Amino acid sequence: MSPTAILAGCAELPSGDGDDDAVVPALTALGFSVSSAPWDSPADFSSADAVVLRATWDYAARRTEFLAWCESVPSLFNAAEVVRWNTDKSYLVELLDAGVPVVPTSLVSPGSPASFPSSDFVVKPSVGAGSRGVARFAAGADASSHVAALHAEGHGALIQPYQSSVDSSGELALVYLGGIYSHAFTKAAMLESTMDESGLYRSEKLAPATPPVDAVALAEDVLDAASALLGILRAELLYARVDLVRGADGKPLLLELELTEPSLGFRQTDPAAALRFASAVRQQLA
Template sequence: MSTALHPPVRRPARVAYATCRGVEDVEVLPVLAAFARAGVSAEAVFWNDPGVDWAGYDLVLIRSVWDYILYREEFLAWTRRTSALTRLANPARVLERNTDKTYLRALAAAGVPVVPTLWVAPGDPVDAVAAVDWPELVVKPTVSSGARDTVRTADRAAALAQVAALTAAGRTAMVQPYLAMVEDEGETSLLYLGGEFSHAVRRGPMLGGGFADVAREPDADQLALAERVLAVAAEPGELLYARVDLVRLADGSPVLIELELTEPRLFLDLCPDGPDRLAAATRSLLPGNTRSRPGVSPA
C-alpha cells in the first residue's frame, strides 16, 4: 500500500469587494462575475460591517466605499487594521494619501502640471481668493467626492462665503478656476489596471451638464502626462488600479485635475473585457500566483 502523503486540498482564493451601504455601484455585478470566471470566490462586503472576518479573505479590493468622506478617520483606521490581517488593494498608505486632495499640492511641488489651485486652511487669509482674475471659481473641500459641498460661481462674495463655511467647519478649502473648455473637450480619464494602461474615457463636466461618457483613445501628451503622474505618485508595483483625470488649459496643455486611487469608477462597461482585466490583475496578487510584471506591494 502506498504511503505517499496526499497534498492538502487548497481552498479557492477569497476576495472581498469592499463597498458601502446605500450606493448604486454598476460595476459590482460584472466584476463579481469576472472573478467567478477566473476561479476566484468573491463577494461584496460593507467596509464598516463589524461582523466581517477580514482575515478570512486573501485580499480586500477597495471599490465603492463612497461614504468614506463622512468618516475618513474611521475609514483609515479600518484600512490599517485590515492591512494587518490580509492584503489590501490599493494599500492603506496609498488610501491615506489619496483621500485628501492636498496630494495635488505635493504633486505640483514635484513638478507635475496641476490645475491652478489656491489652498485655504482654517485660519489662513483669504486675500488671494478675492484677488484672482479667473472668470469663474470652483470651491470645494479637500476631502470630498462627486462634487459634494462644491460651488461653481463667478461671484467672489459667494466663493468667499463657501471658503468661510468650509474653514469654519475645520475643513481645508481649495479654489480653482472653472475651465470652460471641459464643456467641449470634456475630461479625459486614463485607467490603469495591474500597473498597465487599460483604457481611456471622455467624461462630461460634473458642473454644468455636458455629454455622455464614451471610450476614447488618449492623445500622446495625455498618455505621457498620466505615466509621469503615476511615476511621481506611487512606488513601482504599488497600485492595482488608478484613474488619472486630465483636462486641457486654454493653451491646450494637459494638466492633472484628480488622481483617483481610492474608490474611482473604473468605467469597466466602456472596455469590452474591463471586468476580466480587473479580475486577472487582482488574481495575480493572490496566494499561489506569481506575476510577470510589477504588482501591488503589501501595505
C-alpha cells in the first residue's frame, strides 16, 4: 500500500499559496498518496504516514489550539516539540545566548516596560506569521502603544534595531531539507508591502540566489545550535529555512529560523528541489 501524506494548510489556504504545487507530483512519483487539508478540518490526520505542515498560517491567533492539534498528530513534520519552540520567537534570545550571531533582540513580556533603541527599530509579536503585527519606527520614536497592543493580544513583543541592509539587499533565505542544504532565495523588504488577499501574510518579492560562503557557514551554525537546544539531530528536521540579513559591519546575522510552516521557495529554484523535498519526507519515515 502506498504511504499517505497530507499537506496541512488552513481554511483560507487549504492547499497553500502555490509554492508547494510541485511537491505533490514529486511525492506521488516517490510512491506517496497525497492530499491537502486545513489543519483544523475533520481529515483523518492520525492515520496518515506523514502530515507535513505547510500553509498553516492562521495559527498565531489560535496557537494553544494549534499546538494541541500538533501534539495529537502521530507523524507530524516538523514534530510538535519543534513547533512549540519555534512558534514563539523568544527562541531568538535562546540562540543569542547560545552564541549565535542574531540580530540584537530584546523580549518584552506582557506587563514589563519597554525601552527602545536610539536608531530605527522594529517591533514584532513574539507569536506571529506572515509579518502581521510587525512595525518599523524611526529613531527616538515611542512605540509603547504598539507594544501594549501586542501585549493585549497575549503576546510578548520583540524589539530589534532595523537593519538598513534590508533596504538594498533584502533578506537571504537558505533552505535545508533533512538537515542538508538545498537552495536559497532572496526576499525584498516587506514592511511596506501589502497584505495578500487572504489577509494572512504580506506579499513578497522573491528571487533565486546563490548564497555566499559566510552565509552558508552561519546557517550551518544556526541549525546545529537549534538542534542542540531541541535535543535532536539536524536530520530530524524535514525542513528548515534560515533567514539572514547583513549587519552594519557587513557580516551575516540571523533574522529568523523558520521550522514550522515556511514557504520554501520552490518556484525560485531548480525543479529538482521538490524531488529533494519528497526524498526528505521518505527519509523521515525511514
